[in-house]
Amino acid sequence: MRRSxxxxxIVLLSAAGCGGGGTNTDCGLDGCAVTFPRSGDASVSVLGxxxxxxxxxxGQATLEVAGQTVTVPVGGETQVQGFAVGxxxxxxxxVVVRVRPGN
Numbered sequence: 001m002r003r004s005x006x007x008x009x010i011v012l013l014s015a016a017g018c019g020g021g022g023t024n025t026d027c028g029l030d031g032c033a034v035t036f037p038r039s040g041d042a043s044v045s046v047l048g049x050x051x052x053x054x055x056x057x058x059g060q061a062t063l064e065v066a067g068q069t070v071t072v073p074v075g076g077e078t079q080v081q082g083f084a085v086g087x088x089x090x091x092x093x094x095v096v097v098r099v100r101p102g103n
């Protein structure tokens with residue numbers, strides 16, 4: 001029984017991420033990692049909410065998540081509409097954001 005519930009959860013999370021516009025989405029039991037290109041206007045629908053990279057400035061990423069604009073430092077996390085949104089890394093070419101159900 002536990003294995004079937006776990007398998008169903010993995011399938012659900014895997015199907016929940018839909019990348020677009022050059023994004024890459026990787027979902028697992030700990031939420032979804034979304035890789036946004038730093039250039040361009042990319043958005044993604046993940047775990048039933050939309051997320052878009054607005055910009056990056058001095059080690060902080062500004063994101064629009066579920067209709068709310070938030071600024072999160074690299075290594076930081078904030079709560080948005082019941083989801084935890086964190087910025088894992090920022091490079092010259094991409095920004096990696098993790099979205100997971102909040103506590």
